[in-house]
Amino acid sequence: MTTQTNDNTVVRTELEVPATPEQAFALFTSGIDRWWNRAHHVQSGDLKEIGVEGHVGGRLWEENDAGEVCTWGRVLTWDRPREFAFSWLIGPDWGVPAPDAAGSRVRVTFTPTASGTRVVLVHDQLDAHGTGWQSVRDGVGSDSGWPAGLRRLAAAL
Numbered sequence: 001m002t003t004q005t006n007d008n009t010v011v012r013t014e015l016e017v018p019a020t021p022e023q024a025f026a027l028f029t030s031g032i033d034r035w036w037n038r039a040h041h042v043q044s045g046d047l048k049e050i051g052v053e054g055h056v057g058g059r060l061w062e063e064n065d066a067g068e069v070c071t072w073g074r075v076l077t078w079d080r081p082r083e084f085a086f087s088w089l090i091g092p093d094w095g096v097p098a099p100d101a102a103g104s105r106v107r108v109t110f111t112p113t114a115s116g117t118r119v120v121l122v123h124d125q126l127d128a129h130g131t132g133w134q135s136v137r138d139g140v141g142s143d144s145g146w147p148a149g150l151r152r153l154a155a156a157l
Helices: 022-029 133-141 148-155
Strands: 002-006 010-017 046-053 057-065 069-079 081-088 103-113 116-124
Touching: 002 069, 010 148, 022 103, 022 116, 022 148, 069 103, 116 148
Parallel strands: none
Antiparallel strands: 002 010, 010 116, 046 057, 057 069, 069 081, 081 103, 103 116
């Protein structure tokens, strides 16, 4: 696995997984509740479920144990099994995003290799979050951010 932060507004993480692009794409998207870190949520209480609506314009959402649901992203690209991109609406306060929250972009590509699939995740446009955007970059780029997420994805495969 490699993780890089480029030009200060981009975090790139990649990993090869022992699965087909179709399997990796499906788990990353419709199977997100199987690999997502349960401690990573923006609402109070415990994370009950997290999901992705599988179409351009669809929501990335979470539900807490009180039944409250919030949208924290929007699907920008749905090109199964090659590419999935979404807006990341969670800002520097790491709280529930406002309906008009500015978003950075997360783009995930799934490329076949001789032994599986190379999953490349690029989280860019981080400065769109405004003042304090560096804390978003530092959080998602830390070892417990996207790198841990891709390791959890690989373990779930």
